[in-house]
Amino acid sequence: MPPLAEAELWRAVMAAAAGRCQCRGTCGTSHDKDGGRCPAVHGTYQTKHGRGWVRLLAAPAEPAALLLPTHRAAALPKQQLAAWCEHCHQATRRAADQARQASAPAGEPDSLFDL
Incomplete structure (x- = not known):
């Protein structure tokens, strides 16, 4: 079932992905057993990563773009955009956030008052 908003866009992304998560390891899993691509298929039942029905979402394809504010990502x-299963999306987003934090220049600590 597509999301309520932007159903046509979601359907186009899912069609391009053949209904399968497009992660190729940016989540930290090699997906080697599945030809290098996440095996999660929309609407199927998964036994890994929390068990349950796979619901793919359309989100930015580039890991760094996963950190965009929602209104910019939606545009x-x-x-x-790429199809992502929840596990790969969250893991890739965490990895992108960690990479951004690691590359950020060290700033002064935030404080309420100058001492």
């Missing part, structure tokens, strides 16, 4: 064209 991306379908060519810049």
Whole structure:
């Protein structure tokens, strides 16, 4: 079942992905047993990563773009979106956030008052 908003965009992304998560290891899992691509297929039951029905979402394809504010990510064209299962999406987003924090220059600590 597609999301309530932007159903046509979601369907286009899912069609391009053949209904399968498009993660190729950015989540930290090699997916080697599945030809290098996550095996999660929309609407199937998974026994890994929390068990339950797979519900793919359309989100930015580039890991760094997963950190965009929601309104900017929602404005991306379908060519810049990919199908993600919940596990791969969250793990890739965490990894992108950690990479961003690691590359950020060390700033002064936040404080309420100057001492």
